[in-house]
Amino acid sequence: MDSTFVSIIEIIGTLAFAISGIRLASAKQFDWFGAYVVGLVTAIGGGTLRDVLLNIPSFWMQDSVYLIVTGVALIAVIVLGKFLIKLQNTFFVFDTIGLALFVVVGIQKTLLVGYPFWVAIVMGTITGAFGGIIRDILINEEPLVFRKDIYALACVIGGVFYWIGFLLQLPDEITQSVAAASVIITRFAAVKYHWGLPVLHGDDDA
Amino acid sequence: MDSTFVSIIEIIGTLAFAISGIRLASAKQFDWFGAYVVGLVTAIGGGTLRDVLLNIPSFWMQDSVYLIVTGVALIAVIVLGKFLIKLQNTFFVFDTIGLALFVVVGIQKTLLVGYPFWVAIVMGTITGAFGGIIRDILINEEPLVFRKDIYALACVIGGVFYWIGFLLQLPDEITQSVAAASVIITRFAAVKYHWGLPVLHGDDDA
Amino acid sequence: MDSTFVSIIEIIGTLAFAISGIRLASAKQFDWFGAYVVGLVTAIGGGTLRDVLLNIPSFWMQDSVYLIVTGVALIAVIVLGKFLIKLQNTFFVFDTIGLALFVVVGIQKTLLVGYPFWVAIVMGTITGAFGGIIRDILINEEPLVFRKDIYALACVIGGVFYWIGFLLQLPDEITQSVAAASVIITRFAAVKYHWGLPVLHGDDDA
Numbered sequence: 161m162d163s164t165f166v167s168i169i170e171i172i173g174t175l176a177f178a179i180s181g182i183r184l185a186s187a188k189q190f191d192w193f194g195a196y197v198v199g200l201v202t203a204i205g206g207g208t209l210r211d212v213l214l215n216i217p218s219f220w221m222q223d224s225v226y227l228i229v230t231g232v233a234l235i236a237v238i239v240l241g242k243f244l245i246k247l248q249n250t251f252f253v254f255d256t257i258g259l260a261l262f263v264v265v266g267i268q269k270t271l272l273v274g275y276p277f278w279v280a281i282v283m284g285t286i287t288g289a290f291g292g293i294i295r296d297i298l299i300n301e302e303p304l305v306f307r308k309d310i311y312a313l314a315c316v317i318g319g320v321f322y323w324i325g326f327l328l329q330l331p332d333e334i335t336q337s338v339a340a341a342s343v344i345i346t347r348f349a350a351v352k353y354h355w356g357l358p359v360l361h362g363d364d365d366a
Numbered sequence: 367m368d369s370t371f372v373s374i375i376e377i378i379g380t381l382a383f384a385i386s387g388i389r390l391a392s393a394k395q396f397d398w399f400g401a402y403v404v405g406l407v408t409a410i411g412g413g414t415l416r417d418v419l420l421n422i423p424s425f426w427m428q429d430s431v432y433l434i435v436t437g438v439a440l441i442a443v444i445v446l447g448k449f450l451i452k453l454q455n456t457f458f459v460f461d462t463i464g465l466a467l468f469v470v471v472g473i474q475k476t477l478l479v480g481y482p483f484w485v486a487i488v489m490g491t492i493t494g495a496f497g498g499i500i501r502d503i504l505i506n507e508e509p510l511v512f513r514k515d516i517y518a519l520a521c522v523i524g525g526v527f528y529w530i531g532f533l534l535q536l537p538d539e540i541t542q543s544v545a546a547a548s549v550i551i552t553r554f555a556a557v558k559y560h561w562g563l564p565v566l567h568g569d570d571d572a
Numbered sequence: 573m574d575s576t577f578v579s580i581i582e583i584i585g586t587l588a589f590a591i592s593g594i595r596l597a598s599a600k601q602f603d604w605f606g607a608y609v610v611g612l613v614t615a616i617g618g619g620t621l622r623d624v625l626l627n628i629p630s631f632w633m634q635d636s637v638y639l640i641v642t643g644v645a646l647i648a649v650i651v652l653g654k655f656l657i658k659l660q661n662t663f664f665v666f667d668t669i670g671l672a673l674f675v676v677v678g679i680q681k682t683l684l685v686g687y688p689f690w691v692a693i694v695m696g697t698i699t700g701a702f703g704g705i706i707r708d709i710l711i712n713e714e715p716l717v718f719r720k721d722i723y724a725l726a727c728v729i730g731g732v733f734y735w736i737g738f739l740l741q742l743p744d745e746i747t748q749s750v751a752a753a754s755v756i757i758t759r760f761a762a763v764k765y766h767w768g769l770p771v772l773h774g775d776d777d778a
Contacts, residue, residue: 188718190772191770503709
């Protein structure tokens, strides 16, 4: 993919992820700094865990843009406040596009380090979904991603499409676009048609 | 220890740890994917933290068996459901054998990297007990390991026996067997006789 | 700064951080081992995350003093019990001095690895504040640092003063003393005058 295009999408995705973290922190009455940290961790947490596991320098330590974009997200939430609720659908679109890109980037980086494809799919999923998990741990809630819609699974599906494109030796651009599209389509369809995975029932259930 | 023997015990331990995670996730009504993630993290979390701290590649990224065994654990919980409760005692045995092996492997790896013995004992304990701590964080409960029976302490005791065997220059196989046995015996005795560490009372207590 | 002086302050800071963790664990009725782990993680958690992100060996794996000091903290809490409450103000002083030193050490280490200053400020803040965040996650509470007084922000302010001293090419000792003093003064003033950051209000607020 064109690198300027990727950079723009990455900023949009970071902004959408940070705003989701900041808004959830605001519901817990965190102060501005706490909300900033939750937003930042939501945006960079997945990629950071990926980079630690791949034993490469964390991406956000190479470029201050992620900290700056999170600051913009904080200002946006403070200034716009309740008006943001009306943009719910816009956020959903941004968040999903960001998710798709994060998955593709996570897979690319893992393959570059030389790991096999199944590790790359795990890392793509971690990149996309782990930030939201740390966010929910920080605000002391059960991770949403484990109960709501198809979220982490959309990352896995994107990874499988990437793999198929790779096995078919399609050009990189096409493989990556197909993988990203499969994440977006899965997520949109899951929300529209209320798809969800079966719930695992506890031992105590009747 | 014989490497095939170790591999078999490792798979049994991974299965037991994963099942414990998946069952606790099911009590929280997580979906299948969420339960899989909790099971996986329970099984590989301790070893992953150890490998990150030792700055060596994470063990589960070298071999897909851990992801596959966790999948088997998920299927077992879905299919067998309530029947698993009757196997409680069997799980306890598997879990404890797995714990003992995880401790021994954690110590071995740390010594191989060249750290002194006290670091190896910490790493053995992290390998054995940290997966359960992350599991409890993910399901938003206070870590059980901090309040129930002798669990993490059994890991430390195993580490001390390993150290004694090392100081006495016993053959590796004997040292490792004694260390593993001390973990198992401590854990069994703690549960049978309801041993527990003293509770630390809060400032507000009467 | 003189290295013996630094070592003494580091031990005092570790002790104060460990005691804060152990006391919060005691309010949750953790057993002695659980309380020890929470105290240890509070004391070394921030520096450990910093070292993992910087890809250097974790500081506490090089010297057993941190584990020993945490043991001393546990014994102190067990033996002194309620009497500790009367020492509240003393702890606050120790804790703040420890915080200031942790920030300075975090910045120093990051600059030594070759990262730019903005990364160093982030790492100084992580060194100072992250241990308390992990502590609160382990005891299953919303992180205090996100809601109370000026804590993490004092770390950032210390980092900015370090940066100013660096840009003015002041001698290292002066820069570090000014940075540490700015952390201490900010924290003392915030508590004395009840300074706090604005709270971010949730979408549902009236």
